Amino acid sequence: MTDESIMEAVKRGDLRQASILFERYHKRIFNFLAKMTLDRELAADLTQNVFFRLIRYRESFRPGRRFEPWVFQIARNVFSDHYQTQKNRVAVYVDVEKVKDNIEDENDGAERDEKERQLHQSLARLTDEQRELLILTRFEQMKYEDVAAIMQTSVANIKVKVHRALLKLREYYFEVEKT
Amino acid sequence: MDKEKLTGMIIDYIDNNLSEEERREVEAELSGNAESKGLYEELRELVHLINSATPIEMAPRVREDFERFLEKEIDSSKKVVRLQSFFYRIAAAVLLLVVGGWVGYVVSQRHEQRIAEIESRIDGMMAMMENELSASQRLRGVNVVMTLDRPDDEIVAALLKLMNDDPNSNVRLAALEALGRFVDEQQVRRGIIDALPKQRDPVVQIALIQLLVKIREKQVLDDLQKIVDDEETIQAVRDEAWAGILILS
Secondary structure (H helix, E strand, O other): OOOOHHHHHHHHOHHHHHHHHHHHHHHHHHHHHHHHHHHHHHHHHHHHHHHHHHHOOOOOOOOOOOHHHHHHHHHHHHHHHHHHHHHHOOOHOOOHHHHHHHHHOOHHHHHOOOOHHHHHHHHHOOHHHHHHHHHHHHHHHOOOHHHHHOOOOOOOHHHHHHHHHHHHHHHHHHHHHOO | OOOHHHHHHHHHHHHOOOOOHHHHHHHHHHHHHHHHHHHHHHHHHHHHHHOOOOOOOOOOOHHHHHHHHHHHHHHHHHHHHHHHHHHHHHHHHHHHHHHHHHHHHHHHHHHHHHHHHHHHHHHHHHHHHHHOOHHHHHHHHHHHHHHOOOOOOOHHHHHHHHHHHHHHHHHHHHHHHHHHHEEEEOHHHHHHHHHHHOOOOOOHHHHHHHHHHOOOHHHEEEEEEEEHHHHOOOOHHHHHHHHHHHOOO
16 A cells, blocks of 8 residues: 555544554654754654644645655654744754764664764754755655655755755765864 | 866766766766865765665654554544534534625634634644653643733643643743743632642742742742741742742731
């Protein structure tokens, strides 16, 4: 069954089907939010909230729409609502040295290699928009078309911005590596 | 070739998104330009690292919480089905108004829309405040309530419950702050007066005393005296209560 047909069933009132969507998407949504917030615990709370909203606002899923960009749009809204309420921005307060501690489980930290730690630190130094673009298009492998639809802009614009963000990430990553 | 275009082409080259002709153009650039080659190698390493990055593992509680929430929603959706005939009657009444005339239609539509907006907003706030699993969500719910001009009884009751019983002291304090905005409401005033002898969190006790003093609530003088006399209460709270008595009496 496609995500869309499952979501249609949820919309018609078969709420149990939402479990399938949870299974298919919760790890990706969590990873998106963990990399955006740089905080594993907060990302877990916000992930729950995404799926709560998916069920509560199921009527807003329109026929013919693709599920993946829709659920990521909810995740973006949850993220932005959280920080609007908190009135603090990740980029202002984040201590890049602590990023790894904040987003990784204590138990698996030792197994991660140094390069991933540098990658997360470099990612944390990007602007919210750049980080979001790279998470969606590179880590989550979403199509430029879908990201453009979510961000209400053109595919060409998204592509240019992703390239610039990748270039910035390269600058931070190799700067960290050289130090 | 300008640098931005070159970068874009190198990234597309790494992603294997170029035509044959464009590939040859990039390969010629890379073999003849050490700087471009260096850029390519760094970007390739970065892209490879991103593609192979280990996903961040999530705590199992998220699944458990989701399943609990889902069961709750399934239960409440059954209740909604039972109430549907009631809503159908309301809808029929609205329809009659429509038949009654165009003006009536426009007025009733606007009214319905407004009620739906308010209900949806209140539902959202209540859902957040009742989210037992997440202190940050409850806190957010309280913050949204603070934007209201006037809360309804259900919201006041939820705020009082959070102030009195929430396990998280930030949530208790935020709920008190929200209540402080609505002290002109009788139910709020009564709720915070009643809360004083029950509250055990010193930080909330102090904030509560300050609020009661600010609104000049003399009914709490006896309770303040009890706090002053209670040797088990920490000194800072007793001092605040004593200061309150001096101001109010």
